[in-house]
Amino acid sequence: MSYLSTKDFLADKDFVDRWQYTLRSGELDLSWMRAGTEKVECKPQNARRGLTFRDLDVPGYGYTTMPELARENRSFAPRGAEIPAGCPDLQAEVNRKSEVWAYNVEGYYEEAMSRQWNATTDVPWAELIEAKLPDDVARAYSQLLTFLTEVEMIATDVPCKWLGRLNADFFEVKNFIATQAMDEARHAEIFRKRALSTGWGLMRASAQNEFNLKFLRDADSFAEASLALHLQAEGMVLTLFRFSEYISPTDGDKKLFRLVMQDEARHVGYGMQHLKWVLDHFPEKRELIHHHLDEAENFVFGGGYATEVLEPFIILSGKGLKKENVAQGVRITLAFQMKQTEEYFERLAKCGMPERRDRSRLWKMLELNKQALGVAA
Numbered sequence: 010m011s012y013l014s015t016k017d018f019l020a021d022k023d024f025v026d027r028w029q030y031t032l033r034s035g036e037l038d039l040s041w042m043r044a045g046t047e048k049v050e051c052k053p054q055n056a057r058r059g060l061t062f063r064d065l066d067v068p069g070y071g072y073t074t075m076p077e078l079a080r081e082n083r084s085f086a087p088r089g090a091e092i093p094a095g096c097p098d099l100q101a102e103v104n105r106k107s108e109v110w111a112y113n114v115e116g117y118y119e120e121a122m123s124r125q126w127n128a129t130t131d132v133p134w135a136e137l138i139e140a141k142l143p144d145d146v147a148r149a150y151s152q153l154l155t156f157l158t159e160v161e162m163i164a165t166d167v168p169c170k171w172l173g174r175l176n177a178d179f180f181e182v183k184n185f186i187a188t189q190a191m192d193e194a195r196h197a198e199i200f201r202k203r204a205l206s207t208g209w210g211l212m213r214a215s216a217q218n219e220f221n222l223k224f225l226r227d228a229d230s231f232a233e234a235s236l237a238l239h240l241q242a243e244g245m246v247l248t249l250f251r252f253s254e255y256i257s258p259t260d261g262d263k264k265l266f267r268l269v270m271q272d273e274a275r276h277v278g279y280g281m282q283h284l285k286w287v288l289d290h291f292p293e294k295r296e297l298i299h300h301h302l303d304e305a306e307n308f309v310f311g312g313g314y315a316t317e318v319l320e321p322f323i324i325l326s327g328k329g330l331k332k333e334n335v336a337q338g339v340r341i342t343l344a345f346q347m348k349q350t351e352e353y354f355e356r357l358a359k360c361g362m363p364e365r366r367d368r369s370r371l372w373k374m375l376e377l378n379k380q381a382l383g384v385a386a
């Protein structure tokens with residue numbers, strides 16, 4: 010029932026009479042006490058860990074027995090509650106478990122909740138600001154931080170876009186995605202704060218990167234968005250963070266990247282466990298996944314080669330702009346880019362797609378790069 014105004018509400022005589030009668034007479038209806046639901050008393054399996062989502066995985070409420078198609082519930086009714094007639098149809102777009110589910114998704118949520126950190130207080134800001142960086146290095150760092158802020162802003166928008174489109178029955182996934190949005194918002198915060206504390210501020214946004222990022226936002230389905238975001242983009246960013254930690258100008262900056270990495274590893278973990286789950290339960294989707302990856306690889310991998318990312322990376326890895334610094338920077342950056350591609354294919358192999366190497370132009374590109382640079386394949 011919905012009412013546009015108080016007048017409409019008062020005009021619903023049945024409802025108003027019942028409500029006023031209850032208050033006047035004190036006679037209660039109590040039909041909700043006879044809800045046809047399972048009586049349960051869930052307990053922590055491990056008292057030290059506390060009551061987890063896994064402890065609630067019992068008949069009538071659990072996720073193990075949840076059907077592939079969330080057909081029954083179209084409303085906000087929490088899974089396991091009685092759904093009376095007349096609940097609104099929320100028209101959720103994603104109603105298939107296979108589109109969202111991942112092994113251990115409930116564990117990823119619990120981990121996210123217990124490992125939240127604070128960008129305002131967990132980084133030694135005073136120490137970072139005191140460590141004056143050489144101008145070229147500081148400017149390159151500010152440029153890298155500008156790029157990372159752009160990346161994290163889109164990484165916040167994508168889970169938020171899908172959160173309300175998932176059927177309410179998938180609430181473990183929805184909760185996980187909510188923590189992801191919070192993590193990404195904190196990443197955008199920490200990179201912005203660091204850029205504005207280098208003495209230079211932000212540098213230049215990148216059109217090339219933004220087109221790649223827009224592709225992530227515009228994916229047609231959650232399955233595509235998740236492959237492109239959780240598995241590809243965030244996997245790529247995870248390698249980028251590891252290298253960024255390595256080339257960071259101060260120990261405080263290394264700490265900053267370590268904090269961000271622990272969240273990013275969890276997001277990639279969800280993407281991998283989701284893909285594994287789909288391949289295990291719906292092997293017929295393999296071809297479709299290859300098709301999505303073909304498309305996403307075109308866009309996602311272009312980002313790392315944009316001038317606004319490549320050049321600051323070279324300067325930071327070589328620790329300056331002198332000829333010998335740049336030569337050293339180019340060597341490290343090439344090693345990073347090759348590692349990034351290799352790790353992407355390693356992740357896919359771990360998920361059960363070792364054949365992706367032979368199907369992808371990226372793998373061919375990596376081999377060509379190795380040949381050109383005289384690196385052993």
Ligand SMILES: [Fe+2]
Pocket residue numbers: 161164192193196273
């Ligand atoms: Fe992030």
Ligand SMILES: [Fe+2]
Pocket residue numbers: 164193243272273276
């Ligand atoms: Fe992330």
